[in-house]
Amino acid sequence: MTQPLTVSLAPNQLSQVINPWSWSMGDFSLFTVNLGQSAAPAVETRVLDEVGSYGRQLGRIGDAFRVIMSRTDLKDLSPADQAAIDALNLQLDHIDVLKRAAGPAATAH
Numbered sequence: 001m002t003q004p005l006t007v008s009l010a011p012n013q014l015s016q017v018i019n020p021w022s023w024s025m026g027d028f029s030l031f032t033v034n035l036g037q038s039a040a041p042a043v044e045t046r047v048l049d050e051v052g053s054y055g056r057q058l059g060r061i062g063d064a065f066r067v068i069m070s071r072t073d074l075k076d077l078s079p080a081d082q083a084a085i086d087a088l089n090l091q092l093d094h095i096d097v098l099k100r101a102a103g104p105a106a107t108a109h
């Protein structure tokens with residue numbers, strides 16, 4: 001009995017980091033992401049590279065917001081103002097849940 005010929009066109013295991021934001025071929029890019037116009041795109045690029053991603057920056061703002069709110073008397077807020085604070089707190093709580101679910105690396109500052 002003869003063995004059938006088996007041909008594999010791909011390895012059994014393949015692992016590759018795919019970052020479409022960095023795909024480019026010379027002057028042609030596969031993707032263009034427009035995050036809005038910036039008055040100083042070079043500064044914005046340096047901030048993202050040296051300070052942190054938008055998510056990291058927003059996370060720090062959220063952390064500072066919680067500190068300020070914990071030390072602020074909120075009893076005289078209008079319903080609309082309280083609703084704005086509640087909506088942001090709800091988003092920050094959701095982010096905390098997602099970060100905890102992702103594990104220790106996601107909660108590191």
